[in-house]
Every structure is written in C-alpha cells, then in structure tokens.
Amino acid sequence: HLARVEGIALFMQPVQDFTVEDRVSRTQYQYTLEDADSEELNRWVPKLVEALQALPELRDVSSDQQDRGMASMLVIDRNTASRMGITPQVIVDTLYDSFGQRQVSTMFTQLNQYRVVLEVMPEFQQGPQSLQFLDVRSLSGGQVPLSVFTQVTETNAPLLVSRQGQFPAVTLSFNLAPGGSLGDAVTAIERATREIDLPPSIRGSFQGTAQAFQTSLANEPWLILAALVTVYIVLGILYESYIHPLTILSTLPSAGVGALLALMLFRTEFSVIALIGIILLIGIVKKNAIMMIDFALEAERKEGKRPEQAIYEACLLRFRPIMMTTMAALLGALPLALSTGVGSELRRPLGIAIVGGLIVSQILTLYTTPVVYLAFDRLARRIGEPRSSTTSRESIDTSSA
Template identity: 70%
Template sequence: MLGELRPRLARVQGISLFLQNVQDVRLGGRLSSAQYQYTVVDANLDELTQWAPRVLEKLRSLPQLRDVNTDQQTNGLRLDVTVDRDTAARLGITPQAIDDTLYDAFGQRQVATMYTQLNQYRVVLEVKPEFQMNPSQVQMLYVRTPSGAQVPLSALAKVTQAPTALSVNHQGQFPAVTISFNLAPDAALGQAVTAIDRATRDIGLPASARGSFQGTAQAFQQSLASEPFLIAFALVAVYIVLGVLYESYVHPITILSTLPSAGVGALLALLAVNTEFSIIALIGIILLIGIVKKNAIMMIDFAIEAERDEGLSTIEAIYKACLLRFRPILMTTLAALLGGVPLAIGRGAGAELRQPLGITIVGGLLFSQLLTLFTTPVIYVFLDRFTRKRQRHQLPTLQPAPQIGVS
C-alpha cells in the first residue's frame, strides 16, 4: 500500500509527506517520519553538522532503503550581535545593558499581570510587530547610558546574519541527528542493517562521532547478537532434561534432530510469502523449539518403554510406536498448526505484527511434520545401534580360566 501511495502523493505540490507502518508495539526510538531510525552522535556540534548530511546522502543511495530523511534542521537564520567593547566602555554601557535592551525588544518579557473577575492576563513587553520583520531594524534600537543619554545600537555593535539550526536534538547529553528510513519492498531488516553498517564504514566517520540504531532496528540488531546464545542455551537445557528423563545421552539427540527441519520450514515459509525475518519471526522460531520436539518425544518415549517392558527389539519398538502414536501426533500438530493459520492470514490493525509469527509456526510445523515422521525412526535406530556397538567394544575380553592338571 505504501508503494502505491508514494508516487501519487509525490505529485502533490507544496507538501512533503512521509509514510510509515504504524506498529501497535513500539520498541523505543524517537518519534520520526519513518519506521526505523539510525542516530549519529558527536560531542562536536559543528562536526556533526558537517558529517550528518554525508551520512544522509550515502543512505539515500542504498537500494534497500526508502523514505530516508533526517530530523536535522539547518535552514534557519540567526543574528549575531558583536559588541564593540571599547566604544561601549567609553560611554559607560555594559554588555548586560545591551542584552537587557535586546531582551526587552524581542524576548517577550512579562512586566505585569492584570487580574479581572473572570481571568488574568499577562502584560508582555516587546516592540511592535512591524519592527520585527527586518533584521536591519535591530540597529534602530537605543541603549541608555548611565547619564540617561540614548545611544543607537549601531554605534555600539555590529549585527550580522548567519545560518543556524532551528533545533538541536540530543541523545545521552550529546548533540545527535536521527536518520529515519523505511525498507524497500524486497528488502529485509537484516539486509538493511548490514548495508547501513557497511555504508557508514565506507564514509569514514571521525573518531568523535558514532552511529547506532534506535527503536526496532536496535532491538533487531541486539537480538541477532544474542540469538545464537539463546538457542544454544535452550538446546542444552532440553538435552539435559531429556537425558535425565531417559537415562541416556543418545536418545535426546534423536529428539533434538527434529529442530533443524522446523527452522528450515519457517524460513522457507517466510521466503515464499516475501515476509522479512523480524523479531516476531525470531520469537516464532523459538516457540517451534518447544512445539516440534513433542512429536519425537511421543515416539521415543513409547519405544523405550516397549523395549524395557515388552522385550521388543529396537526396530519392533519404534515401529509399534509409530503406529500407535501417529494419531496423537497428527492431532496435536494440526491443533497447533491450525491455531497459527488465523495469525498468518489475518488482516486489519496490527496484522503486520502478527503475520510473521503465524507464518513461522505454520511453515515450521508443516515442514517438520512431513519429515520427522520418517526421519525420527531412522535416527533412533541408527543411534541405538551405534550405542550398542560402542558398548560391545568397551566390554572387557574374558580370558579362559587356566587348566589345573590332576596328578
């Protein structure tokens, strides 16, 4: 929708419009004209003013980004009043007196308050509006000397115009410029983050300047850094619990072998519907770790009990487990899969936040269901044979008892 509106609104003259998807949940960041933010911070304001436009132009050239803009507003004007201190000192005029005169004229000084029966009104001192339109009229002000004489400001100071920023934003008490952007139709947030990092390195920012992502982009970047540790910790925790439950260090591997197919299925589903891999999609993959392995648990648990209680062989036990556990596996998988369908195909407010979660759950469950029903028994038999073979090699070789002769 944004892609359709953007060229039409660009033809409207006299306005500048910025489009973005409104999220129900905001992950920090500034209120900007686009969905994602990248902030450049520098303790030197002049250096920041010089380098921020270069970063902006570089990011606008990236094909992964759209609607790149900045909150930097440097098109303002200011008046610099340079006081001739020698002349002012000869006349007995202090810089504070000049400052008071300027503030009385343009500072909207409140000099009194008028009270009525219904309201109160503040009395503000300033020059008439017609004397505020032209910067040259500042020199028409007069400063009072200690003797009471009026001296024109033009005789004491020089007034010049200079460009200035309309506002200076700060982050962490340092001047900062926030560059906001949207994603191109075929670009993912991870690709945009990588492209921006590469672009800022190519520019060569000074040592005092640093750039960082804010809001959703920052949360995504941090999640990418911590994702391997979270998944590894989850796998280790699952392995330990299953190892204690089955009193084996091999059978938990059979159950964990079902997880790669779920991750591949989730990524293929996102790729098939052209959906970016967002934080919500990552949450869906983490949820799959707990959902997908229940298929293997139901089969392996029954097979181990059949071997111990009924004395069945490995192949007979897993075959019986597949036959008896097929219906529960199919029912629980369909229940979870169909529960994710409304999230995947839903529309309306907040749908862009829920769809990645539903797509990953549906794709991961569907793909893993088709594979694990066939691969789990094979892996179980293979690892069981491997364990038995290793145990046979570790058993000590019994030596025959020596023959004792009878005399």
C-alpha cells in the first residue's frame, strides 16, 4: 500500500547474511560521484540521475542527495561594517560567544569541577530572529546592533553531506532491468556520463557489488588464461604430445556457452557468482574429456590399435564413468538453481551456470570429442609429431620380426 501513496518511492531489498556493499543503499548496486566543489557536484547529480532513469538497462534509479533542507545565511555588508569600525573577526567572536558554547572558566569544589559555558539565554536560541537582539562592540567601544550591517537570508542546504576520500560525494543507487546483466548496466552508465559531458573534476566510481564485478572482470581473463596454460603444460608432459592437450581443452567452450545460455534463458544476470560457476565447469568438463582421451591414447600406444578403434572403445567404456561424474555434479548444483529460500538469489546464478554448462557440454562433447581427437591425430601425423617411447619400441620389434 505504501507504493500507492503519492510522493513515496518504495524500495524493497532482501537482507543477506553476506554482502559486498560497504554502505546502506535503497537498491542493489551503487555508483558514487565525488568532487572537491560541493556546489558543482550538487548541480550535476540531478542531471546524471535524469539520464540514468532514461536508460532501459536500469530500474529504481535514485540518489542519497538530500538538498531540501533550509539554512539561514548571515550576509555582512562589509563597507558599512568597516565604516563603523567592526571587523569580520569581531562578528565571528560575537556569534561564537552567543551560540558556540564557549568555555570561559572552570569552577572547582572539594568533590568535583564544573565548566562555565558562555551563551545567550535559551529563549534567544529558538531561531534566526534572535540575531536582531545581538550587539557588536566596535573599535571605539560602542555597541552596534548586528542588524544594522547584516542581513539574514534563507536558502536551501543539504541535510546530509557524505564524504569519500575526504571529498564530498553523492551515491547513486540502481537495480537491473528484468533480464538485464550487470555488464550491460556498467557500460550504459559509462556511456551516459560521456553523453552529458560530465566535468573532469567530478570522478565517478562503482561501489559494492558493481565494483567487485569490475575488479573480477579486469583480472579474470588473465587468471583463466594462466589456468589454461598450466593445464596445457601438465597434459602435454603427461601425454608426451603437443596436440592432444588441445583435444581436452576443446571441450571447455561448450561449457561456457551452455552456462551463458542457461543464464539468458532464466533471465539471470551474469554476476561474480555466475563467473565462479563457469570456473568450476572448467574442472568438471576437463575431467570428463581426460577420462576419454587418456583411455584412447593408452589403447593406441600400448595395444597398437588404430586411432578410430581406440577412440571408439574409449567412448564405449568411459561413457558410464563420464555420466556418473556429470550427474553427481549436476544433481549437486540443482538445489542451488531451484532454491527459493532466504538468500537463494545470491546462490542461484551459481547453480544455473553449472547445470546449464554441464547439460550442453555433456550433449556436445560425447559427439565432438572423438571427431576432434581424430582430426588432431591426423594433424600430429602430418606435422611429424614424435610418438611415445612405447610406440617406438613396438615399431622396432615389429620391423625386426
């Protein structure tokens, strides 16, 4: 019912046991603007909020800027005050004596001590109208009413001034549109800041989950590349081949494609948790390919079978272990993908990515792995890749006989 009340913007967000955000926000993602000039920052924040609200990738765009407070500003007529022998410092001291709770003395007793604070009577502290009763001492010693050379004006002032890195900052909050991804939202926000020609003095940065997503995207390609290179080197040493490790690594793209298709089908964003699921898929799918290729190479090298016959027997004999490994991982991830309890929205992308990747990779790799194996085997023979020591000894014994 609150959403139907005019003037109320209702935002609802589940409470998580584990969160990446470092500040309280109305929505799931944050984008912070900071500037040394608070007035410039306050002028540009509404413009950026309006631009972000027009983006189809975002929903519930808002800011923590609260600029509807009222403040009284004391404007000094410096020329008049100077003619009367009153300096700005005298005015500041008078106002501080009246409202600043200046400690002027300390009273000591046998049991305690008491600070003496100078201020005006409480009835003269209720509003700006009390300033008209103040007098300021001039250099000549006379008392001059404050209202003679000052004027009180009311203006808007922020109710809250947030700071980040010692600079005034405003945080913009947003949610993703249904079916949208965080990567598309980040790109759209960066494009909007360029289109409105945001001044270079205003610095924008993502916070919380969006910041973690950007950081992970910046480092993840290098980590995945390092993992693939390490796996290739280990498999190359294990199988004494430069070619067949590529046969095993050729099964990985199908897992990534399956995970992305599953996320798109269930309209789930590609988050850091989903990326972790894809990394898990690399190990599971690679293990299935190793079981098949390892058996085929052993049959080809030790038993002297032709590549077609070796990979055919590997598919038949390793089908059950491969299915057992895949089903164990798939059934383990299925509760994550189907859960609806508290905090399930944090773990659901992980389960969907694993289930989708395993299903697609299992369907494709059972048919594509033998084809890739035979193609790379012919390529290895064509470029003259040296065979294993076992195969070499068998060929020598055959020729001698």
